Amino acid sequence: MKNLYTLKYALMSVLAISLLYACESNSSYEDEAPSIANIAVSNPNFSTLEAAAVLGNVAVTLSNSNPNDPSGDYTVFAPTNDAFGRLGLNENTLGVLQPAFLTNTLLYHVSNGNLRSDAIMDGVASTSAIGVDRRFVSRDGDLYINGSKILATDIMASNGTVHAIDKVMIATGVDIVQSAIALQSANVFTTPELSYLVEAVVYTNLVGALSASEGSPSFTVFAPSDQAFIDLGAALGLTFNEPADIRQLPVDVVTTVLLNHVVANNGKFTCEMNQGSITPLGGDALTLGAFENGTITVSGAGSGGEVANMLIPDVQTTNGIVHVIDRVLLPNL
Structure with missing residues (x-):
């Protein structure tokens, strides 16, 4: 429970991941990497994730180190608005999901430690914050986590890494x-x-x-x-x-x-x-x-x-x- 309590603060960092901001080569960014919370600035491409984090009580700022991992880092696989749209969801329709299910689904996108793209390869598994493994698949030159395509990798932060994905991942934890x-x-x-x-x-x-x-x-x-x-x-x-x-x-x-x-x-x-x-x-x-x-x-x-x-x-x-x-x-x- 301690792990879930801590991690419920993890996804506010991915409320609006700014790929453009992460790719900018301004001097302040190069001199000192921002926290995930600072990278997660307002970006309309991630507005549904922001709303989901609030509704699912996964509130937080990931501006601090992860106390549950020796590295102090988190890795977040962040669904875009289009990813939510595949399920017919946007910031105004998330109420069709039960809050507890939404919370667990968001935490399924988070893991402890700093998993960078050079460690992501076909057949490798990664354990999520809810304790369920996800697997990486390589197809036609692209990398997937479960069935979700990884769109952008290694958006680096002082306390972890963010990767953007094209589909929301779902795990039930039962048969x-x-x-x-x-x-x-x-x-x-x-x-x-x-x-x-x-x-x-x-x-x-x-x-x-x-x-x-x-x-x-x-x-x-x-x-x-x-x-x-x-x-x-x-x-x-x-x-x-x-x-x-x-x-x-x-x-x-x-x-x-x-x-x-x-x-x-x-x-x-x-x-x-x-x-x-x-x-x-x-x-x-x-x-x-x-x-x-x-x-x-x-x-x-x-x-x-x-x-x-x-x-x-x-x-x-x-x-x-x-x-x-x-x-x-x-x-x-």
């Missing part, structure tokens, strides 16, 4: 099923999400298979949103007014459809997947689109060529990576 339940129970967004998916998992008795256990496999899961299931019902001539309505479909059909969304491939972030076919646990091969702008599309063999887009990519759980999508992936039924 795939519990992560879905957290969304369904409005512990992430203030309104429920993935309620139909949770109902389907319970209906098909797949809770155990997708839950964490000793030595359990790591999955990539394409998780259809509530609206995706509602749209599926309409396409089938059914009305899905509530999650229990999915039980109008035979349990074996729902089982096949659900398993068509799960791939046992050690859990892949978007930047680790390639265009082509992948084989899920059940159903038929899925088709992945090209990796573009930090995301991919995916389609099922029975979806008539319609592709699903990622609404929330790269959610890290304890037994896999979840990508929330806007369409149910149908096999050939």
Whole structure:
């Protein structure tokens, strides 16, 4: 708790990271590096991060040394406004997130110590302030942390380093099923999400298979949103007014459809997947689109060529990576 209490002051330093200021070669900057707080001057490109830090009670100035690391430093991976915008968030809409979830998400972007770009390489792991590891991936000459592209590196400060990234990183700290339940129970967004998916998992008795256990496999899961299931019902001539309505479909059909969304491939972030076919646990091969702008599309063999887009990519759980999508992936039924 001491670590979290201290680190709750860490992200005010990245409220508005000024890359232009960091790159300026004025004499005062060269003579003495400013603290992260001084680098984090008002910059409209980071206004959402500023608002998030306030709303999530991650208030602070990182003008002081980090007492929890011998170096006295912090490393911060700072999402831009566009990074928040991928999730439909800006400084005026952050209230759709639960404060506790927002706080943990912000702290997931912070780590103790001074991790500079020369130590960031493919396959290396970095532990966040909430104790969850993040991994670095190299692709096409770019570096990613989880599925987030590192846009700028080594914005140096007297008490650490800042790197800018293009997507907000999310980690739940629990397994795939519990992560879905957290969304369904409005512990992430203030309104429920993935309620139909949770109902389907319970209906098909797949809770155990997708839950964490000793030595359990790591999955990539394409998780259809509530609206995706509602749209599926309409396409089938059914009305899905509530999650229990999915039980109008035979349990074996729902089982096949659900398993068509799960791939046992050690859990892949978007930047680790390639265009082509992948084989899920059940159903038929899925088709992945090209990796573009930090995301991919995916389609099922029975979806008539319609592709699903990622609404929330790269959610890290304890037994896999979840990508929330806007369409149910149908096999050939």
